[in-house]
Amino acid sequence: MVAVVFGHSLGGIIDMPGEVAPSLFHEIFLGIYIFHMPLFFFLSGLMVRPRLERSSKSFLIDIFASVAYPYFLWSIIQYSVIYGAGSLVNRPVAVFWPTILKLPISSISQFWFLYVLFLLHIAAFIIVPRLGARNFFLIAVV
Numbered sequence: 001m002v003a004v005v006f007g008h009s010l011g012g013i014i015d016m017p018g019e020v021a022p023s024l025f026h027e028i029f030l031g032i033y034i035f036h037m038p039l040f041f042f043l044s045g046l047m048v049r050p051r052l053e054r055s056s057k058s059f060l061i062d063i064f065a066s067v068a069y070p071y072f073l074w075s076i077i078q079y080s081v082i083y084g085a086g087s088l089v090n091r092p093v094a095v096f097w098p099t100i101l102k103l104p105i106s107s108i109s110q111f112w113f114l115y116v117l118f119l120l121h122i123a124a125f126i127i128v129p130r131l132g133a134r135n136f137f138l139i140a141v142v
Contacts, residue, residue, distance in 0.1 A: 007032040015090045063121045071114035
């Protein structure tokens, strides 16, 4: 998580209008982005089997509470702050409600990972009991 926060902070510095970030910042940024999200998804994948061993109802409640709810909550909070800040942010936004209403089908900013994590958990919920974990992994790789 420290790498994620640090990477996003560097990205904001690199994208600042009118400023030229040192090349070292770009190299560190790329170094972090090579591994941090694949590592996150790998570690998250280790938690899927214990979740699948619970009842279907427990699995779905858990995935909605731990992934879907934070996705909507933090997407709305962050987008509201960006919208409210106007030209004070690197990438101002002009429309609010159309973007917020599209959250179930289109993620914003860095919250794409919660969106994808939710979809992968639902796919595992559907596929693993029918085809097994190994085949689910092979399908995901393909």
